[in-house]
Amino acid sequence: MGAQMSDAVVVDNTVSAPGQRDQPLYADRVKVYPKRVSGTFRKLKWWLVGILLTIYYLTPWIRWDRGPGAPDQAVLIDMPNRRAYFFFIEIWPQEIYYLMGLMLLGAVGLFLVTSLAGRVWCGYGCPQTVWTDLFMLVERWIEGDRNARIKLDKQPLSPAKAGKKVAKHAAWLVIAALTGGAWIMYFNDAPTVVADIFTGSASTMVYFFVALFTATTYLLAGWAREQVCTYMCPWPRFQAAMFDEDTLIVTYQPWRGEPRGKATRRDPRAKRGDCVDCNLCVAVCPMGIDIRDGLQMECIGCALCIDACDSVMDKLELPRGLITYDTERNQVNRAAGKPLSYRLVRPRTVLYTLLALVIGGAMLWSLAFRATLDINVLHDRNPLFVTLSDGSIRNGYTVKILNMTRAPRDFVLDVEGLADSVMSVVGREAAGDGTIVLPAAPDGVATYQVFLRAPREVVSEEAMPITFELTEADGGEAVRRETVFRGPRR
Amino acid sequence: MVESSREMPTSSDRNSAPEPATTGHSWDGIEEYNKPLPKWWLYVLYATIVWSIGYYVFYPSWPWANGYLRGVLGYNQRVELEQTMVAAREAQGALLASIDAAELPEIQADPDLRTFAVAGGKTAFADNCAPCHGPGGGGQVGYPSLADDDWIWGGSLEEIHQTLLYGVRFGHDESRISEMPAFGAMLERAEINAVAEYVLSLSGQDHDAAMVEEGSAVFADNCAACHGEKGDGIRELGAPSLADSIWLYGGDKNSIVRQVTQPRHGVMPAWIDRLDPVTIKMLTVYVHSLGGGE
Structure with a gap:
């Protein structure tokens, strides 16, 4: 094994053709001059x-x-x-x-289109x-x-x-x-x-x-x-992974075109294919490649070579489509004279379509039921709680109301999970019935300092789960947020 | 030429271009195609190297005899920070001037000024006050909480401002001063014990009911003058309430006995000599906002 390995790593010049090692590792760019084409x-x-x-x-x-x-x-x-x-x-x-959804949708859409009709x-x-x-x-x-x-x-x-x-x-x-x-x-x-x-x-x-x-x-x-x-x-480096035998790609039909050759007056058609080797398909290519070499990574599928070849076929009064959109499967079928078959429904196209539908559906759903109200509750950490002179416990919260509409709105804040608690909001007076109205400006975030006070005997745990509920004053939209009420260690 | 080595094999392959050249290397019979990189790509690499030289020229780079190479721009993050701070101060100038000119209740009533004062006070509090009173003014043993509803020297804006300016027992002429006598030398141990039981009863804690009567008498003779007949404190004298749930040095019996026998007294600096008047005003509004402001 060791001997084999040491043999293998030796650079074996004998298998290389002469002169290959002189090939440069960096190549000059060959400038492309695409010819005008119509079609x-x-x-x-x-x-x-x-x-x-x-x-x-x-x-x-x-x-x-x-x-x-x-x-x-x-x-x-x-x-x-x-x-x-x-x-x-x-x-x-x-x-x-939503932006991520759009990007996913774009990616899956690209996969789907590519698997159906190439690039x-x-x-x-x-x-x-x-x-x-x-x-x-x-x-x-x-x-x-x-x-x-x-x-x-x-x-x-x-x-x-x-x-x-x-x-x-x-x-x-x-x-x-x-x-x-x-x-x-x-x-x-x-x-x-x-x-x-x-x-x-x-x-x-x-x-x-x-x-x-x-x-x-x-x-x-x-x-x-x-x-x-x-x-x-x-x-281009990985789009070929979306291709299969049923993908429509810009294809030169070699079974019809080969052997290619110039048409001569003496022997216009005998013993050669339809390709007259006029190189027009190469001249119009913006990528500077020869489509007759088959599927290539450089080919962007712009189909300009199809237009170019069709114009030549028209002049020669030959059928169009020597270069055409076709699938690999049908190229084999055509060459063998078998009937053609097109398969649009394939596992990959079904998968891509389903993915696109799921992502698009989820985005539409979330957009249709998009909340125009949200609440953030931050429990004060310093101090975690305050003992008041009558022994009751007070916690502070920073409550942010996100009013995502273009109208000013009033809200009422309630708390659940804490018996006999008294809420106060800095800068807001309670109305006669004890409710405190919290206004939120249009398209803005209203921040309030909220104090919650509960009798000592109610605070039975170090951290009691409570829930804030924010309701529109006229009973419209409502939103809930869970947080904790902290008290002394028992 | 090995047919299976073509990438992306298709049925069109029969017309494909000639096999590309290899680099001439062969490992276990595996050869490497030579697919030359475009030269401009290489030039981009060189260009980035040249670009990097610019950083050495324009920005601080190497250690040098006199410290380090400073670069022709003279760029320095510390200078940038200072400039940013100066710009921020200038931007705050108008609000700071308004706070300087306004009375405390005016600051409190103006939402913009109040928001600014609370934010500024919060920073000043963290720098100057939090080491004793705790971040957020939660307090600790010996250092009163500023967030509760119990104030030794008063919780109105004016009273907080006064305390901040001149401190407590700091030796300034205007400092707030109170001093509880050391009753260890004045009362019998039993009397101290009894008065401690009585003080426990004031705040509704467990206590020895048999001693309350004696303790009550001791309290009336020795303590009520400052702490009030019912033990609910007298602010003018800086005597805290003993009838609530808030204790500066602890509310259990041992702590009370200790404080009666050999009282401790905290000291707070007079900030008038340490901070500018605007900062002290902002601190006042901030402390008032912590939850106990009166």
Whole structure:
């Protein structure tokens, strides 16, 4: 065993092909020049780019009246005041689980879509894809299509080249600044913060984040592009775990295309497949890969190669779909001439759907029955209890009433589990019938110092469990909180 | 080339790209693909190293002959703390001035001033008072509780303020002074025993009923002048009530006998010479808020 081991760890040069060890460990980036393409999927993607960018840029400007004193921005995360608003929903910091629910829902939704139709998110919806599409569009307007850009990059620097480059980067920076500017509006009142930014009166934090998101947008969509998907994003590295034989993926159909070859006038069709090796699918690929190599980690499933290949098939008057969305199972079936079968209901799709339903249902349920009142009770620790001159025992509590509505409300506090106890609240007088009304301002936390006093003989234990019950004065919402009443050691 | 070593095998594999090169290493026949890292990634690493040099230049870093390298920014957390404290003091300035100008009942009546005074008093209490009176003013043997409803020198704002300013038995001209004689030298042991039983009876504790009558007489002759005929104390004299459940030096018989025989007397400093008037005012409002304020 020992001998085997020592043999094994010796680097065995003989099994390696010559020259392999000279391969560099760090590679130059091969710049991708995607060619313009038109077709069904390109059209769909332009629509999505338009819709998603519109949503992103316009959402902060939607107004939503919440009454006086409340922000009238429909979607707003108000950090200084610790509130998050989404149209009719308003959440407090302790309700951050809604955000976690949204993230879980997003993750499970992503799993479901990926197991059904591959990397739809990557190809159509991901901000990296959307902004890269936008930046490439601008690039194409200024520098021309693939061949013109390749030529331009090879040219020595000239005034014309410099002009184009400056124009492109300036346009990119403007878009990036608008992106960064829009981001900050989700955290500030949009009209106010825009005015502040231009008058120079916004906070350093605002300028910092606008600059940060401007820089990241410019770098990621302008320069990094496909490198983000291949080397920075974790999702491509494990999305294959959601794939199975029934997942629709962008597929080159080798049984139809191979052996590929140029069509010649003498022998247009004989002894070869439909692929004419025109390389258009490679030229349009924003990731710079060859889809004919099969499923690859780099492929974001944007389907632009389908559009490119279809346009060639149309010219050759061959059926479309040499590159198409298909499942691995049906590729085998088609190659063997067997009937096709599609399976949408699979254990993983059922599981993902159920998970999404459970999480979504739980969130809806909790939102529909969301309490607009809460109470926090803190038992005073110093001193734990006070002995009064008549021998009775007094405990102090800090009671916080969370009024999560936009209206002022009055509450009455009761205590259970302590006989003959007398309650007093600092700064509040008891009414004739002994009740003490505790007002709570709209959308705020009212803090009260509550003293509870009980005769010595009632306090039978060192720590007696008691319950505070807070009820709206007009008998509306009620909430209970358990705590203890402490007395001397017996 | 080993077919099973492909990642993500699919049926499309027959057209796949040529096998990537390996690093040339082989362990038990397992080879390592060489999938080169992009160079920019490496440059990012170098850039972060260069960035880190900035910290050495701008921020305090290495120990040095004269202490440590201070960095060109001269940044220092202690200085930052001092600046923060100064800024906080400035921010509090208006409220502190209002408290300085206002009478105690005015502070008590104004919710903002009262909240600020209670918060400020709480901090000052923790620094100056809590070592004896306990955090939260719960008191301990020999140091009265400030949270209960029994006051030796009075629990109104004015009385608390007075006690805070000049202290108790501190030697200041205005200090509150009371001194209980050492009855060990003046009374017989039996008399002390009897008066202790009588004092126990005042607060409704278990006692020897046979001795109450004698004790009552001793009390009337020796104690009532200060503690009152019924033993419920006289504040003007600083004589605590003996008829309630609150005891400064203990309420059991031994403690009472001891206090009668050889009384102990606590001392509280006069804070007028130690704290500024605003802090003392805030302390007054805070102590008043602890639950016993009158």
